[in-house]
Amino acid sequence: MPTMVKVTLGDLIEETLDSLYRAAERPAQVVMGSNALEDEDDTEFTLSLGTLAPTQLVEFGSEMMLVTHRSDDATPVYTVSRGYLATDRGVHSTGDVGLIDPPYGRAQVERWIRRAISGLMNTELPYIETDVYQTVPNGGYIELPPDTIEVLQVRHFGVLDNRFADVGGWRFEDDIPTSVVPSGKVLRVPSSVTDADELIVTVRRPYTFVGSGEEATVELPLAGQDIPVLWAAAYGQSRREVSRAELDKIEEWNQEQAIRTGVNLRMIRDMWGEVYRRVDEAKRVHRLPRYRPFRKMPKGW
Numbered sequence: 001m002p003t004m005v006k007v008t009l010g011d012l013i014e015e016t017l018d019s020l021y022r023a024a025e026r027p028a029q030v031v032m033g034s035n036a037l038e039d040e041d042d043t044e045f046t047l048s049l050g051t052l053a054p055t056q057l058v059e060f061g062s063e064m065m066l067v068t069h070r071s072d073d074a075t076p077v078y079t080v081s082r083g084y085l086a087t088d089r090g091v092h093s094t095g096d097v098g099l100i101d102p103p104y105g106r107a108q109v110e111r112w113i114r115r116a117i118s119g120l121m122n123t124e125l126p127y128i129e130t131d132v133y134q135t136v137p138n139g140g141y142i143e144l145p146p147d148t149i150e151v152l153q154v155r156h157f158g159v160l161d162n163r164f165a166d167v168g169g170w171r172f173e174d175d176i177p178t179s180v181v182p183s184g185k186v187l188r189v190p191s192s193v194t195d196a197d198e199l200i201v202t203v204r205r206p207y208t209f210v211g212s213g214e215e216a217t218v219e220l221p222l223a224g225q226d227i228p229v230l231w232a233a234a235y236g237q238s239r240r241e242v243s244r245a246e247l248d249k250i251e252e253w254n255q256e257q258a259i260r261t262g263v264n265l266r267m268i269r270d271m272w273g274e275v276y277r278r279v280d281e282a283k284r285v286h287r288l289p290r291y292r293p294f295r296k297m298p299k300g301w
Contacts, residue, residue: 002128002286003222010214012113012229013106019233020104027099030058032092035077040089043082046075052100057084059099060092062106062214104236110214116231117207117218124279125224125286128152130202133187137195141173144203146183148174153202154187167199224282227275234271237264242272 030050037045037060052058056067058080064087069079083089087107092098121127126149133142144151151172156165169190178184187201209216220228235241247269 004219005222005225006217006219007225008214009110009113009209009216009218012232013109013214015226015229016109016113016232016236017104017106019229020109020236024103027102030098030100032060032094032096032098033075034094036094036096037082037090037092040082040091044077044079045092046077048094050098050100051076052078057101059102059105060096061090062110063087063090063092064105064107106214109232109236112232112235113228114209116228116235117220120231120275120279121220121224121228122206125221125227125282126204127207127219128202129205130200132198133201134198135189135193135195140189140191140193141181142187142189142199142201143181143183144172144185144187144201145205146185147205147208148172148183148185149204149206151187151201151203154189155200155202156193156197157200164200167193221282221286223285224278227278227282230271230275230278234268234275237271238268242268244276247273247276 028050030052031048033046033048035044035046036042052067052070054067054070058065058067063082064084065080065082066084067078067080071077071079085105085107087105133144135142151170154167154170156167157163158165167189169192171188173186173188174184176184176186189199193199207218207220209218211217
């Protein structure tokens with residue numbers, strides 16, 4: 001099993017934004033005043049620093065808001081449309097810092113990061129977990145976690161001879177009714193395995209965030225923990241995924257469209273090239289079991 005490192009969603013977002021803004025100026029900031037958005041239904045606030053104009057967007061935390069009105073008071077009161085661009089409403093207190101018209105919203109970057117992990121990481125650098133299991137009493141099977149994708153290896157440690165041995169004759173079943181087995185996933189084992197035997201099972205599972213908000217954490221392989229950030233930053237620049245096969249043909253994109261949208265094709269090619277270079281480097285470290293000891297089980301077993 002590769003060495004894993006736990007990272008927070010917030011750190012991944014910050015690293016992605018640092019990469020996206022490395023060649024551009026960051027958005028101007030404002031600071032929430034004494035009249036703040038202390039409730040998710042509040043729509044009016046003041047600023048202690050900075051100013052806004054109607055039709056501008058302002059982002060506090062990961063919530064985007066559209067400014068719809070500015071009063072003529074000495075300290076203007078701003079009215080906003082909350083949860084703009086399908087972002088989640090939050091609570092924003094006095095002193096919170098907001099960004100004016102950010103080109104990359106935090107909620108948007110979060111979606112890119114989650115897409116990188118659920119797509120590229122699960123495909124190229126799958127999450128591998130090894131644990132010890134015992135069969136269900138008199139059942140001849142092991143109940144596996146409900147998100148198990150596949151079983152890669154089954155081993156047994158012999159206490160008497162102090163040896164590890166591969167177990168054959170097992171079968172992974174992923175369509176068991178939950179009324180029978182709560183997780184719906186089982187590993188059927190041969191009759192030679194007793195209830196007292198402990199089996200070392202290696203499975204592939206999806207990467208999963210634990211917790212809520214930007215404090216949520218996910219375990220990533222040490223060799224590839226920067227890959228979701230690289231992928232999200234490249235996606236943010238190109239607004240589409242560029243496959244390996246497309247890298248050499250990227251100059252064939254519609255040049256007029258690229259100029260009109262301000263896309264730097266060389267930069268996009270370099271960013272996606274870095275993504276796949278890092279994937280290839282990480283795969284050399286992220287070792288999977290070389291074989292899958294499995295033999296067809298007898299009919300009627």
